[in-house]
Amino acid sequence: MRSTLSPGELRRKIRAGEHIGNTSGSAPGFVQCNIVILPASHAHDFMQFCLRNPKPCPLIAVSEAGDAALPTLGDIDIRVDVPGYRVFRDGDLTEEVSDISALWQDDFVTFALGCSFSFEEALLEDGLEVRNLSQGLNVPMYRTNIDCLASGAFSGKMVVSMRPYRAADAIRAIQICSRFPAVHGAPIHLGDPLEIGIADLSQPDYGDAVRLEQGELPVFWACGVTPQVALQQARLPLAITHSPGCMLVTDMRNSQLAVL
Amino acid sequence: MRSTLSPGELRRKIRAGEHIGNTSGSAPGFVQCNIVILPASHAHDFMQFCLRNPKPCPLIAVSEAGDAALPTLGDIDIRVDVPGYRVFRDGDLTEEVSDISALWQDDFVTFALGCSFSFEEALLEDGLEVRNLSQGLNVPMYRTNIDCLASGAFSGKMVVSMRPYRAADAIRAIQICSRFPAVHGAPIHLGDPLEIGIADLSQPDYGDAVRLEQGELPVFWACGVTPQVALQQARLPLAITHSPGCMLVTDMRNSQLAVL
Numbered sequence: 001m002r003s004t005l006s007p008g009e010l011r012r013k014i015r016a017g018e019h020i021g022n023t024s025g026s027a028p029g030f031v032q033c034n035i036v037i038l039p040a041s042h043a044h045d046f047m048q049f050c051l052r053n054p055k056p057c058p059l060i061a062v063s064e065a066g067d068a069a070l071p072t073l074g075d076i077d078i079r080v081d082v083p084g085y086r087v088f089r090d091g092d093l094t095e096e097v098s099d100i101s102a103l104w105q106d107d108f109v110t111f112a113l114g115c116s117f118s119f120e121e122a123l124l125e126d127g128l129e130v131r132n133l134s135q136g137l138n139v140p141m142y143r144t145n146i147d148c149l150a151s152g153a154f155s156g157k158m159v160v161s162m163r164p165y166r167a168a169d170a171i172r173a174i175q176i177c178s179r180f181p182a183v184h185g186a187p188i189h190l191g192d193p194l195e196i197g198i199a200d201l202s203q204p205d206y207g208d209a210v211r212l213e214q215g216e217l218p219v220f221w222a223c224g225v226t227p228q229v230a231l232q233q234a235r236l237p238l239a240i241t242h243s244p245g246c247m248l249v250t251d252m253r254n255s256q257l258a259v260l
Numbered sequence: 261m262r263s264t265l266s267p268g269e270l271r272r273k274i275r276a277g278e279h280i281g282n283t284s285g286s287a288p289g290f291v292q293c294n295i296v297i298l299p300a301s302h303a304h305d306f307m308q309f310c311l312r313n314p315k316p317c318p319l320i321a322v323s324e325a326g327d328a329a330l331p332t333l334g335d336i337d338i339r340v341d342v343p344g345y346r347v348f349r350d351g352d353l354t355e356e357v358s359d360i361s362a363l364w365q366d367d368f369v370t371f372a373l374g375c376s377f378s379f380e381e382a383l384l385e386d387g388l389e390v391r392n393l394s395q396g397l398n399v400p401m402y403r404t405n406i407d408c409l410a411s412g413a414f415s416g417k418m419v420v421s422m423r424p425y426r427a428a429d430a431i432r433a434i435q436i437c438s439r440f441p442a443v444h445g446a447p448i449h450l451g452d453p454l455e456i457g458i459a460d461l462s463q464p465d466y467g468d469a470v471r472l473e474q475g476e477l478p479v480f481w482a483c484g485v486t487p488q489v490a491l492q493q494a495r496l497p498l499a500i501t502h503s504p505g506c507m508l509v510t511d512m513r514n515s516q517l518a519v520l
Contacts, residue, residue, distance in 0.1 A: 167449045174434045175446060186435060189427045191451055191477050217451055260520060 007074060007249045014249075015080045020098060022245040023083060024117065031183075031254055032247035033060055033073070033112040034224040035082055036231055037100075037240040040065040043109040045152030049230055050111065052149035056158050056226030058114035058182045060252075066106035074251035078110045084243030091235035096243055103240065114183035115224055115247055116161055118254045122176050123163075131164050131210045138245070139163065140204035141223050145197025146188075148226065153234035159225040160188065162201065164216040173219060182257045189220040196220065206244075267334060267509045274509075275340045280358060282505040283343060284377065291443075291514055292507035293320055293333070293372035294484040295342055296491055297360075297500040300325040303369040305412030309490055310371065312409035316418050316486030318374035318442045320512075326366040334511035338370045344503030351495035356503055363500065374443035375484055375507055376421055378514045382436050383423075391424050391470045398505070399423065400464035401483050405457025406448075408486065413494035419485040420448065422461065424476040433479060442517045449480040456480065466504075 005013065007027045013019040023032055038046060043065070050057035061070050063078065070076045079101045087095045087103065097103075116139065120130045132139040139161045146158040165173055170190055178186045189196050201218060202209045206225055212218060228241055242248065265273065267287045273279040283292055298306060303325070310317035321330050323338065330336045339361045347355045347363065357363075376399065380390045392399040399421045406418040425433055430450055438446045449456050461478060462469045466485055472478060491499055502508065 167451050167455060171434055171446055171448070171450065174431055175438050178435050178438070186431055188431070190431065191427050192475070195427060195475055215452070215455055 007251045010249050011074070011076065011081045014083045015077065017098065020083055023247045023249055024245055027249050028121065029253055031060070031250045031252040031257060032115050032117045033250060034115050034227070035078065035242040035248050036111040036113065036227055037078065037108050038231070038236055039105065039238070040107040040109050042153065042234065042236060046111065046154055048151035049148070049154035050113070050227065052151055053158070053226065054181070055185055055188060055222035056148065056224065058184060059111065060114050060182055061112040063110040065109050068104065068110070070110060070112055073112060073248070076248070076250070078248070079104050082242050082246060082248050084246035086241045086243050088232060088236070088239045088241070090237060091232045100240055103238070105238070112248060112250070113224055113227060114257070116184060116221065117247065118183040118257060119177050119180050119221075121254055122180060123173055126172065126176055128165070128169055128173060128176075132208070135210055137210055138207035140201070140209050141206035141225055142193070142198045143205045148230060153236075154230040156226065156230045156233050158188070159206070159223045159229060160196070160220040161207070161223040162210075162218050162220050164210065164212045165219050166216055170217055170219050177221070179258045179260050181259060184222050184224070187219045187221050190217050193218055267511045270509050271334070271336065271341045274343050275337065277358065280343055283507045283509055284505055287509050288381065289513055291320070291510045291512040291517060292375050292377045293510060294375050294487070295338065295502040295508050296371040296373065296487055297338065297368050298491070298496055299365065299498070300367040300369050302413065302494065302496060306371065306414055308411035309408070309414040310373070310487065312411055313418070313486065314441070315445055315448060315482035316408065316484065318444060319371065320374050320442055321372040323370040325369050328364065328370070330370060330372055333372060333508070336508070336510070338508070339364050342502050342506060342508050344506035346501045346503050348492060348496070348499045348501070350497060351492045360500055363498070365498070372508060372510070373484055373487060374517070376444060376481065377507065378443040378517060379437050379440050379481070381514055382440060383433055386432065386436055388425070388429055388433060392468070395470055397470055398467035400461070400469050401466035401485055402453075402458045403465045408490065413496075414490040416486070416490045416493050418448075419466070419483045419489060420456070420480040421467070421483040422478050422480050424470065424472045425479050426476055430477055430479050437481070439518045439520050441519060444482050444484070447479045447481050450477050453478055
């Protein structure tokens with residue numbers, strides 16, 4: 001069930017508490033973002049972490065310290081415009097809430113990062129299947145043995161998402177996703193999962209396992225869970241992210257992210 | 261040993277009989293072409309065959325009937341500017357010569373098709389290895405089970421060339437080659453050779469087998485031998501091609517073929 005609300009209308013419903021939960025399929029055609037909120041004292045290091053690891057952490061917008069607005073992405077109040085938030089204290093998930101006004105600090109900086117929803121839409125528009133969508137499941141995600149480049153307290157292994165394709169479709173998917181570096185870009189691996197430290201595709205670390213048909217290759221994209229893992233490893237006294245699947249819906253069109 | 265002659269200087273040496281044999285590595289940076297010469301009576305069907313199968317048969321230039329010039333590619337006399345020619349009579353290879361002036365017919369049409377030398381250069385410039393070049397071998401080529409779209413008397417299976425890469429480099433190679441549709445473009449397959457009817461990589465149908473390292477995938481590109489096979493199957497009374505590796509060296513730069 002895809003909402004036909006505009007991004008602004010959808011955000012107003014979210015702000016009013018009338019839309020709780022997943023934003024997958026809502027406001028089709030518009031960019032949805034992973035969100036990381038942390039104190040200004042760590043903002044420079046986290047920005048560097050994103051710039052050093054652009055495939056899992058593609059930066060789309062950063063707020064001013066203490067400012068809940070993200071003007072390049074729409075008329076946004078980041079304290080109330082995301083349908084679900086995760087609160088981390090000393091690196092541990094302590095609560096999930098739908099409004100962070102009471103937690104807001106005047107040194108908080110918000111990072112908006114690209115999300116796979118955008119490239120999945122581009123794949124679908126080209127006639128390719130997205131298996132997790134066909135099966136009505138969350139995309140399977142795996143921790144790899146690939147080290148991110150560290151920055152300050154932020155470090156960790158790259159997390160990837162996986163979608164299966166026959167070889168010719170995998171080649172086409174690489175072409176399509178290469179146009180969208182701001183939403184993870186081209187895959188980082190395909191074929192043998194062991195090459196990147198994944199022992200068993202049927203046991204994802206996050207999300208759901210999907211069916212792999214005869215003759216299909218697993219194709220792996222850098223995943224927006226990577227910065228969440230790095231954030232947890234940094235063990236900041238207080239940091240906030242969106243809840244999985246509950247993204248910030250922006251006024252930016254997916255097509256605007258295409259570099260070609 | 262890469263010649264530093266300009267394309268025009270190299271063609272004059274070839275024309276004078278002073279350069280016999282392979283043009284691989286000569287006039288670096290410039291487009292080299294596969295050549296097919298056949299009577300005007302079959303030119304339309306062959307042109308259609310190329311247009312219907314653009315990945316193995318990327319058309320770069322076509323001459324006027326009876327005219328040995330290809331003005332868009334340089335000051336060319338196709339009867340003497342290719343270091344080696346193959347002559348086919350009723351589909352059978354009957355002779356290899358270095359001058360076709362005596363065989364020329366006033367209804368001959370010349371087709372110049374893109375060649376893998378151009379994209380191999382682009383791969384090398386990006387820092388990727390090209391295994392057949394590293395090993396000093398001809399690229400391995402294989403008949404697949406993929407039917408070309410037929411046109412008139414022209415038909416046959418697609419022939420592919422293979423270069424091995426680790427997955428991340430295969431993804432990069434797909435991006436690089438996607439910029440060059442006029443020289444076979446992106447690969448058509450990677451991974452399991454059996455998927456496209458290749459039973460044994462160590463037994464290429466043309467060229468030499470190359471080494472496949474642990475963790476490498478075979479990556480397959482549509483190959484310019486495909487139109488030669490289609491030409492043989494058409495069993496024309498007389499048709500002429502370049503000899504393998506003995507290409508037409510043109511004044512067009514490889515970079516001019518990049519669509520982006």
